[in-house]
Amino acid sequence: MVKINGEELNIAGKTVAEYLATTNYDPKRIAVERNGDIVPKAQYSETVLKDGDSLEIVSFAGGG
């Protein structure tokens, strides 16, 4: 299982890009943390999610 924003999901084996494509996240508004490190945007399509990974997807809200 892969934990994303606190939710356990059965998506081990998918890449970050493949997972994001199943969501409503706007790729231009997000940053992705995986196991304590930021995932570079250029590596979303080659970063394969593994069993036990923990991710946080930060989706920025506008305003400031």
Add this chain to the structure above:
Amino acid sequence: MIPTKEEWNEALFRRHGKDVQEKLLSATVAVCGLGGLGSNIAVALARAGVGKLILIDFDRVDITNLHRQQYKANQIGKYKTEALSENLKEIAPYIDLVIHTERVTEENTAYLLKGADIVCEAFDNAECKAMLTNLVLETMPDKFLVAASGMAGFGSANSIKTRRITSKFYLCGDGESDVAEKGSLVSSRVMLCAAHQAHTILRVLAGEFET
């Protein structure tokens, strides 16, 4: 009478302790965006005695800014970098200020943020927030980043929080209140988020870290 630099620093030593204050005085913080977040953050950091601020914004002061940003009616039309510099120098006469009146882009970020120990993301546009966050965390591993997401509207003050996302990345806000949905930016709630960011910056500089 404006106090001397020695009197000024002595007063700060008494408030924060000499060890902490020396860390603040020797620090450089870059504030990216000088609107509701950035102008309030800069004021808090200047008052606390942070030694040097890099102030970055391309925009001018507008009448619609005055309800929540640290500018005055007679500064409408001025560049925010210049207007805020004037105000900060009145508050903290010995602060060292560097201003960049330009847009932050992927190309100029490294140049604009040169020398900063901590980068403060204080833009209003969500795509700009994400661009700066990814760029700093991917390419400037020595810098801390303190960003903000979600402070629009009249929601509870207590939903504004600070979270540590990675060892160098802190995020303040409620995480969801977007101005496009809420339709308003309220000075007190924006200032709460700005205070979270400013306080996080001071804590990092003092060597206090969230778990």
